[in-house]
Amino acid sequence: SGGGGADSGGTASPGSSAAPTKVGVVLAGPRNDKAFYQSYLDGVQAVAAKEGMTVSVVDNVNSPQAAIDALTNLAADNQLIIAGGSSLVSAGNTVAAQFPDVTFVMSGVVQTGVANLHTYATKQGVPAYVAGVVAAQESASGSIGYVGGTDIPPNSQSSIDFAAGAKSVKPEVKVASVTVGSLSDAAKAKEATAAQIANGADVIYAFQDAGLPGVLDAVKESGKTVKVFNPTTDRCDESPALIGYAFQDTRVMVGHILEDYKADKLPAQPRFYALDDPSVQALKLCPGNDKYQAVVTETTNKINSGAITMPQGG
Amino acid sequence: MNPFDVALFAAAIRLSVPLLLAALGELISERGGVINIGLEGMMLFGAYGAFITAWATGSVSLGLAAGITLGLLTASIMALVSVTLRGDQIVVGVALNLLAAGVTMFLYRLQFQGTQPTTVRMEPYAVPLLSDIPGIGPVLFDQLPLVYFAYVLGPVVAYMLFRTRGGLRVRSAGEKPEVLDSTGVNVVRVQWSGVLAAGGLAGLAGAFLSVGQVGLFAENMTAGRGFLALAAVVFGQWRPYGVVAACLVFGFTDALQLRLQSMGEVPREVWISLVVVGVLVAAAGVWRARRSGSPLRWMLLGAMLCVVAGGLGTALLPSFVLPSQFWLSLPYVLSLIALATSARGVRAPAMVGRPLPSRG
Amino acid sequence: MNRQALRGAAVSVLAVVLALAASLLVIALTGAPIGKAAAAMWDGVFGSPAQFGATLTKFVPLVLAAIGWVVASRAGRLNVGLEGQILAGGTTAAVVGLYLTGLPTVLHLTIAVLAGAVGGALLGGVAAWLWARRGVNDFIATLLLTLIMTQVVSWLANGPMEEPTGTLGQSSPVADTARWPVLLPRTTLRTDIIMVIIIVLLAAYVLRRTVVGYRLRLTGANADAARATGTRTTVVGVGALCASAAIAGIAGSSLVLAAPAANLAPGFSAGYGFDGIVVALLARNSPLACIPAALLLAALRQGGGLLEARVGISSGLVTATQAVVILLVTGTAWYAERRRSRPRPPGTSDVPAPVAEGVRS
Amino acid sequence: MTVSADTPGDVPADGAAAAALSVRGVTKTYGALVANDAVDLDVRPGEILALLGENGAGKSTLVKVLSGLVNPDAGAVVVDGRTLPPGDPEAARAAGVGVVHQHFMLVPDMTATENVALSQGSRAGRRFDAAGTRARLLELSERHSMPVRPDVPVELLPVGERQRIEILKCLLGDARVLLLDEPSAVLSPVEWDRLAVVLEELASQGLAIVLITHKLGEIAAVADRCTVMRGGKVVATVRVGDTAPEELARMMVGRDVVLRTERPVVAAGPVVLEATGLTMAGYRGDRDLGPVDLTVRAGEVLGVAGVEGNGQSELADLLAGVRTPTTGSVRVTARGGGPGRTGVIAEDRQADGLALPLSVSDNLMMRVVGDEEFSRRGVLRQGRIRRHCTERVESFGVRTAGLETPVESLSGGNQQKIVLARELYGDPDLLIAAQPTRGLDVGAIEFVHAQINAHKTAGGATVLFSAELDEIFALSDRIAVMSGGRIVAVLTADEATRDRVGELMTAVNGAREQVRP
């Protein structure tokens, strides 16, 4: 192990094989979203508690300049910066160069050739593909729906992949996507879902965090049998309508980041998690839907083996 | 497939109601000469206050009361700084939005540490007999009690503004406060009451979102409805029934766009109704031009566009999807068009955006 | 006159100090170490060249937006839509920076900045047209256009202008030839600040010493009298709105061309348009006073950032603190004005009592 | 009877009746300026007291103190034996003080009914009785022959009608004390006559009335006593019947005033103004102007007379180029050929002639700032501007603390002088003078008349619009009479008699001014 006494702004070189004592976390959204951002932070804090690191957090970073500021401010005091949210990537590209002693890990494709800049990210659309395959089989009406939040990349990727998954098994299935305009507007998510149901959709992929209860409400009030997928976390107990979720645990990924940092093994190439590590991302089914487990496993394997190629864009 | 069904209209009403509550309050405030950019913040505070109270007490009505109270408190800041202290209305409003976003976020996190609990919420109440009317019954009369309140609010506000002394005072505070001053009425107090009305109703609108519709709170859950309500006041041209109509139009387009998006492609019925709307707009334009000499050509242009787009759509049925941002900005575009094509007499109350003169 | 200006300035400074004290108090109430918080505030602004550079970087859009407000309000127009015009200007600058390549730096950058001005002016022009030809309240028109422009930028950044991988919801960076050169190495400060200072001085000069400035002032004071004595007030009003919007557009171009990421991203205007109004208010609509006022607000924004990063104060609290600062400043502005017009004891003024007026001796 | 100007209040009360309104030692200062200086005043029930004073003497300030709009530095206002709390308009209203302010206190987008209702009652939550208010308004309006339209937003009404609404508003408020601040400034002579009858009737019912006016004839016609103010102080109170108008004027200004100006005779020169076929459709919504044809020569003053609302204001705007005609054209030819310059004295100087918040110097530069003389390539030439403004201020005797003083702090007369100094600069070929002396005191009127005559003598052409027939007769070489938006006759000064002009003004087309139900 190298010099352990790396203090703030000190001499730690990137990838020094000691546990960082100070980690800064930047989140593009709220730290308590019960989903993506929260699990990022949980991951860091879990390791931090074990290893005795201090963690500084800046969240709700919603403009480019705020992203630069957050990264710069944290870089001044910390050795490792972990940024959750693809909108922070371009800020990472510029700030990393100014702090060669600090290691930056971004969640999106970064500029190559910068020694202290790395990518660890999830491809959030891929589990939605598997969900699409299940949805097409589950749907009795031949019509399924996608209720999106805002026009952000993981949203559009999930939308495209969900539709592609469904069409891959039933080309004639109708997939309609609606964007609510907010991830936390539960009232409007409810109306959007009600609209989907009114149009005959009986399986819905809801890309909603704080807005999910609105979606489930709409299902309940419709009185129809409608199944819902949600992203990220296990919320199966919230409603019997939930059929499964695109499990994502960035905590594990963040754990990997810290391990790799310690072992001085942060890769130069972007490290993407699709479905290859089920502890990071997977399509999981809620209890009582085991009949689809085989389909899920098969599709997941096909994707991992490259037998299925994912659609582009998003 | 026909999107124009009962569900659509019911959704339109539900989407209109929070707008209606906030916009009618804002109408009173603006008629009194204070524009309230902080409406969004007042709604957010209202939503938060209602949720936290309902969560703590398990009572929806206490929640609603708390929502109103928080709206009133926020409005007091607005009134204190912009009316009593003659601060710039825009700046105060912007600051209040920041304040609401910041404080609700801070407190909510402090309390719930990353969880998102749900709580009791208002139950729909089917009005006996009325809700049995086939067709409109279930749409209009099987709703949350607050929706019924919103139904009567428009006429109530109209009555208050035009038939009561208080209304006269509010309007004169917004047009020519010197007059009010000379009659011995405290103009500052009148403007305060306008702002408070806006705050209380905005708080209620926020409460409608949190404990009325979903029984939970989420950071920034008002999602721009305050600005939409501001636009509705403009679109409604500062008249109570105009504002009601504007909110219904916004609610309807919102419901329709959600519906159309979830249909994937735009069905033939929609194109046909676009033609119908075009014809109606043209007719209304001709009628209005007769009456008030408002510029006809813009109306006709808009109507022509509707007819042409509708006709082409009917004939070709392109399965195209408009970006969500188009729908999100539509209410603002509509408001601007309404203002630009309206008769010249339509204007904001003279004092909107301006501080009261101080007396010698 | 000077003494009054001084008192106004003193009240403004006092308001800010008061607001800072209030926010430190709130911070203390939440249990955070207050000394550390204050130190973080200070370091956030002056702690290192990078921090100071970042403060100055924020100064740029703030002061430009404030000047935009001053120009319009001189002519009696309320341009509340500076925020939207910043978005418009940034967008056009980004378009030129991205798609008009192969030019030498000087030329490309110049064109991109001008494009920003034009973009802002175009959006302001829509409001001006609505005001002049359709009688739409400028206040309302500019506000609505801002709300629309926000959606347009979101659409462009996620749609037509998104970078090739299509995964970031932002555009690619503009060509290097369209970027402002770095002024201080290892900071975000770029040479656009020099242009900005020139613009401020120019605006002050034009408003004070030229016929155009005179006509703006006249139109703002009484448009009817101005029109009756030969000033084309509609032209002046439209011109003021467009010029104001063009300046905001330049602020937008800086937020793209001088930003480290140098691309178009949703929300890049970050509220500068509205904060600019606060700056102008703080500066009592004097262009030169906008410089210290903008520095102050930039420092507040910058200091608040480090407060969150270092002391762990919730971003909600930092936001709320900024709101309190704005409220205090706004609330006290009038107090300063009012103090000015209070009766002074006889004998302290140089205004003689008008006796026997109306008579020509 | 001679009155010493140094002993105020030397006319004792008639009979033993206690004063309805007493003012004791009211003092109000604005900075160093003493607007009211220990003012004492008594008005008894049934009495009409005229308040006379030069512009800026402090009359309106006193009215504002009495109505509670202005908080005095010292002194007390006593109504019916009770001292009013200072600066409380509500208390003043409740005590029965009714005010017609110098500037209208009407909400423009409300109807007369609503405006009246607004001024009454104190409980906010209550429904107001629209039908009842309307009925009482109409009843009163009929009783006093002051026709008003109760359901039209007042912004669409002519000023005369707005003034009537103001007065009715006061009467409906059950006033015990009525303060009228220059009500006749915007009334036609006929309307004034009607108002005079009303005032006398009210006085006979026991109201105490304070009437502020600059017109000595009005004072002679209705007032019992007259209080004269100068420089914020009461200088004398006299019984009207005993005092000649010249004497009143002298007390007020502090020197002799020439009440009648001599009209210089100047040989008419070439045609300067030629207006042909001027029309304007739909002014004030439903009326059409014209067609109007006019010719005015150098060295000539054309007076335009007419009842308010018959198109004079609009014609003035058309001639001044402020508005564009629907058809027809206005040609102004310089005396030496080529396009001529026009100077305009706007009817409403504060609204259309001055930028009140700006400095004296800024206000003097409005027309000429773009000239080569005062700016070079768009940059102001400060030195020349300063010299020019100093010269203007001095030669017109403007009383101002300096060139940088905001015009709003000047008194009405000095504001008018600023307009004259600006508009007469450079010897314009044509002067459009609309109500040039409205609201001015006699001293200031004398000055303005002298300036108009000087302009004429220098060979300029003038079109004079005035609601004061006296003024028209005093200055005009020819008189055009307007009615119903047209010029119904043009008379020479010799042909024109008061009766003839009055008859033409109100004949046939004048019926348009009548109120439609």
Ligand SMILES: Nc1ncnc2c1ncn2[C@@H]1O[C@H](COP(=O)(O)OP(=O)(O)OP(=O)(O)O)[C@@H](O)[C@H]1O
């Ligand atoms: N009905 C109309 N249609 C189109 N343009 C118009 C119409 N009426 C007025 N305009 C134009 O709009 C502009 C402003 O009109 P507006 O009536 O507000 O002028 P104004 O009253 O002179 O201005 P201000 O508001 O400064 O008093 C003018 O240039 C005028 O030519």
Ligand SMILES: Nc1ncnc2c1ncn2[C@@H]1O[C@H](COP(=O)(O)OP(=O)(O)OP(=O)(O)O)[C@@H](O)[C@H]1O
């Ligand atoms: N709000 C104010 N601030 C400063 N000075 C004022 C103010 N109001 C009035 N004055 C000054 O007080 C003096 C008296 O004004 P006031 O309006 O009472 O005169 P007036 O007798 O009514 O004159 P006029 O015949 O022109 O109406 C003037 O010199 C005026 O400039």
Ligand SMILES: [Mg+2]
């Ligand atoms: Mg106008």
Ligand SMILES: [Mg+2]
């Ligand atoms: Mg007066």
